[in-house]
Amino acid sequence: MIRIHGVAKSRAFRCIWAAEEAGLPYEVIPVGFGPGMKSAAHLKVNPNGKIPAMEDGALVLFESLAINLHIAARAGAPLNPGGDDHSRAMQWTLWAATEAEPAAMQWAYNTYLRPPAERDAGQAAAGAAGLSARLDVLEGQLGANPYLLGNDFTIADCNLAGVLFGAWSNNFDFGGHAKVKAWLDRCFNRPAALAARALRDAA
Ligand SMILES: N[C@@H](CCC(=O)N[C@@H](CS)C(=O)NCC(=O)O)C(=O)O
Secondary structure (H helix, E strand, O other): EEEEEEEEOHHHHHHHHHHHHHHHOOEEEEEEOOOOHOOOHHHHHOOOOOOOOEEEEEEEEHHHHHHHHHHHHOOOOOOOHHHHHHHHHHHHHHHHHHHHHHHHHHHHHHHHHHHHOOOOOHHOOOHHHHHHHHHHHHHHOOOOOOEEOOOOOOOHHHHHHHHHHHHHOOOOOOOOOOHHHHHHHHHEEEEEEEEHHHHHHOO
């Protein structure tokens, strides 16, 4: 049984979504923001003192996108594609973590995550510009297919869309990125995503 430590209103959302897509049995161990994630028990599964973490038998992992790669590997194709598409999924996963997420978080912290008095409009604008530049790249890579790698939803979609969920659900301006917006709408309205979103909304 996959055990996801975290809460749906955090990056654990991505892992819950991946588990739903995989159709694998899983349980959520509710560790929320606050002292719980710094407790000795939680530090055993995530020494960073952050959420999410995952246990699957003897395997303990942290890093939401790595957890998702493991969940996809457990599920097999099409969520975890083989051959060159596996390499493409790794590319998009690393791009999500290193290119998209820093800009998305800079925008997020300074528009909706921090209390209003702690937000910096200049930082928000810089984050928006940085994210927009990455979305230009993504817009150019999304073709006529419904998903990043073709007709099938894969872990590449789950990981990159998962990183962009905050922007999508907090009214980031996707003007000029119509294909990105349509792809995100498609991803987040899949039954598995709706199930993960329902958990998030219920929290
Ligand atoms: N790169 C990590 C980031 C984990 C992370 O920063 N999680 C947030 C919640 S979404 C957290 O635990 N923040 C608490 C803290 O930084 O003290 C991942 O993707 O799992």
